[in-house]
Amino acid sequence: MIFATACGVVINNQTTSLWQPLKDCRLIKHVMGETCIPKNPNRIVTVSQFTLGNLLVLGLQPIAGASALTDLNGFPSYLEPYTKNVAKLGNQYEPSLEKIALLQPDLILGWEAIRKVYPLLSQISPTAVVTWKGTSSWKEHFQFLAQALGKEEEYQKAWERYFQRIKELKTALNNRYKDKKISVISFGSSYGIISWVKSSFPGSILNDIGLQQPKAQDIILPRGDRIYGISEERLQEVNGDIIFILTLRERDSKKLEQLQNKTLWKTLKAVQQGQVYTVDVLTWLGSNLIAADAVIDDIYRYLVNTP
Known part of the structure; x- marks a missing residue:
């Protein structure tokens, strides 16, 4: 009992x-x-x-x-x-x-x-x-709570602030990444490399900014936000001009270190161009507008302020 x-x-x-x-x-x-x-x-x-x-x-x-x-x-x-x-x-x-x-x-x-x-x-x-339904339902989740709690005005103001930040970020980026592909990946304990697609929380933010993802990530899954089990042999599927790696635990860092020693890893464009960035997984999958603010801050840090 x-x-x-x-x-x-x-x-x-x-x-x-x-x-x-x-x-x-x-x-x-x-x-x-x-x-x-x-x-x-x-x-x-x-x-x-x-x-x-x-x-x-x-x-x-x-x-x-x-x-x-x-x-x-x-x-x-x-x-x-x-x-x-x-x-x-x-x-x-x-x-x-x-x-x-x-x-x-x-x-x-x-x-x-x-x-x-x-x-x-x-x-x-x-x-x-x-x-x-995963991070792909973050906007639906937020809307439900606002309506249930009678907070529609606060809901609208929150979105206005978000899109104002998106507008400012677009101006700061100034088309520098117009033709670049932004890849988002993480590591699973038993799933290998996880690829976060357009319908995910980070994918939707990149889309709102106007940043593109690699072809394999540029998809809307009917009920989902990620593709599991990307093997080392399939690394080209997550190849991008920039790669954001979502990490949390020490084991994530160890997996990244192991991957960095692989020949296939060294062939990726982002690796060759020195544009691989590690970010906090709980932030990048936070699925609320406070987390979105922090993701935008990371994009400023790595794509605007990085030479």
């Missing part, structure tokens, strides 16, 4: 909710059905780092949130300035139900990966589960 305790109350599949039905609420449809959520929640818990970032963009301060990866307890560096007072709930696949119950939230927002514990979360507080 999965359970959590709050003020001595046991939460399990046979008990009733700890919260009373709301009189003044907004009925929304989501992945798990319908939920009437408070119109002005002030104790929001997020069980998805993507949701956490998007709430911060909308000007809301969650009281707690789950981290992105199973082996990381904290939040990504790009979110650190905004999350000093946000309690940590463990990883976003298996959040601590006990911690959530003790916090007594008035709203829980999560993603599809927590379907199994939704019945338990919904006993603690009104809970909505947001669609997530």
Whole structure:
């Protein structure tokens, strides 16, 4: 039996909710059905780092949130300035139900990966589960949250700021990379090299800027944002004039070092031209406009300020 305790109350599949039905609420449809959520929640818990970032963009301060990866307890560096007072709930696949119950939230927002514990979360507080199809659904995810929380004005202003930054970046680039191809890759523990395509979060930002990706990445996948298992023999598929490598752990750096010793790696244009850049994977896959800001900063750093 999965359970959590709050003020001595046991939460399990046979008990009733700890919260009373709301009189003044907004009925929304989501992945798990319908939920009437408070119109002005002030104790929001997020069980998805993507949701956490998007709430911060909308000007809301969650009281707690789950981290992105199973082996990381904290939040990504790009979110650190905004999350000093946000309690940590463990990883976003298996959040601590006990911690959530003790916090007594008035709203829980999560993603599809927590379907199994939704019945338990919904006993603690009104809970909505947001669609997530990978980073390709980041704009849809943001729009859902804005509409559900009645933050359409903040939503519109956030996009206006984003496109203003895109416009300024285009001016700074001044067509220098008009005919160049920008490749985005990362490493998987059992997937080999991962190729991030146009429908991914970083791919969509590059597209908004007007930067092109190699032919194999210049695609919109129907339900996805990446191509797994690019072998060393297929490196030409991710060949570009510039390569951004998304890294996080020490093992990523080791894989890159191993790759750099391969003859095929040395034949890539970006390698020969000295335009291979490592960037933070949690930022480049952050899937919210705070992360997009940080990605734009990286592009300024490496494509505008680099001779």
